[in-house]
Amino acid sequence: MSTRKLWPEEYEGAVSLTFDDGLPSQLRIAIPLMNDLGLTGTFYLSPREDDWREKLEPWIAVHEAGHEIGNHSLNHTCSRAFGDDPHARGLESLTLEDIEVDVVEAERRLSERFPRPGGRSFCYPCWQSHVGEGLTRQSYVPVIARHFIAARGLGEVPNHPLTCDLHFLWSWDVSRRTGADLVGLAEQCASRGRWGLLVFHGIDSGHLPVASVDFAELCRHLDRHRDRLWTAPVADVAAWVREVRNGV
Numbered sequence: 001m002s003t004r005k006l007w008p009e010e011y012e013g014a015v016s017l018t019f020d021d022g023l024p025s026q027l028r029i030a031i032p033l034m035n036d037l038g039l040t041g042t043f044y045l046s047p048r049e050d051d052w053r054e055k056l057e058p059w060i061a062v063h064e065a066g067h068e069i070g071n072h073s074l075n076h077t078c079s080r081a082f083g084d085d086p087h088a089r090g091l092e093s094l095t096l097e098d099i100e101v102d103v104v105e106a107e108r109r110l111s112e113r114f115p116r117p118g119g120r121s122f123c124y125p126c127w128q129s130h131v132g133e134g135l136t137r138q139s140y141v142p143v144i145a146r147h148f149i150a151a152r153g154l155g156e157v158p159n160h161p162l163t164c165d166l167h168f169l170w171s172w173d174v175s176r177r178t179g180a181d182l183v184g185l186a187e188q189c190a191s192r193g194r195w196g197l198l199v200f201h202g203i204d205s206g207h208l209p210v211a212s213v214d215f216a217e218l219c220r221h222l223d224r225h226r227d228r229l230w231t232a233p234v235a236d237v238a239a240w241v242r243e244v245r246n247g248v
Ligand SMILES: [Zn+2]
Pocket: 020, 021, 072, 076, 125, 126
């Protein structure tokens, strides 16, 4: 194992708090709490509606406060297995070109509102990163790798900076986890010298929720231990990991 310094300053590991689908409880509860404590995270949006400019309006202040607004694709297409209609639009019937058109248009819209010269991260809708099925099934990770600095998938352990796939970072779905569980995951990052991505949806309400008291317990822990636990948006940690890998 390399003796190279893997994290900046005195950090023992890194944590990225990530939030999907632009839920109102994120704006109402998570962001004010994080802003009060000076913690920043990544909020993944799908700007698909006709009035996308208006829908993105509340997120401008979030971007300006230092959070990353991430790309969650335009149409949020997942497997058709979620529904009962065999003819529904699903990843099974899309091509790699379809995916590229979709994510590039989402990026055009997000860049207009939330410019990120250093690069933006992507998050696979429903944690699924394929098109086609059976013999025609293909990964669309290479498409994402052409356009984004990093991307969030799903996995089991926190990411090692020298071994992770930056375009399929492992993450934990933390819905319904307790504050103690969440703190335990953050501490696992420190003890293993790794980078953990925690996936939130609703806070108190909405789908896959975490209770606000549990979320607050995690945030207070990250604040108290900010000298040794690096809490930062996915794109920012990815930029550091790229530098480490380049030997800078
Ligand atoms: Zn989603």
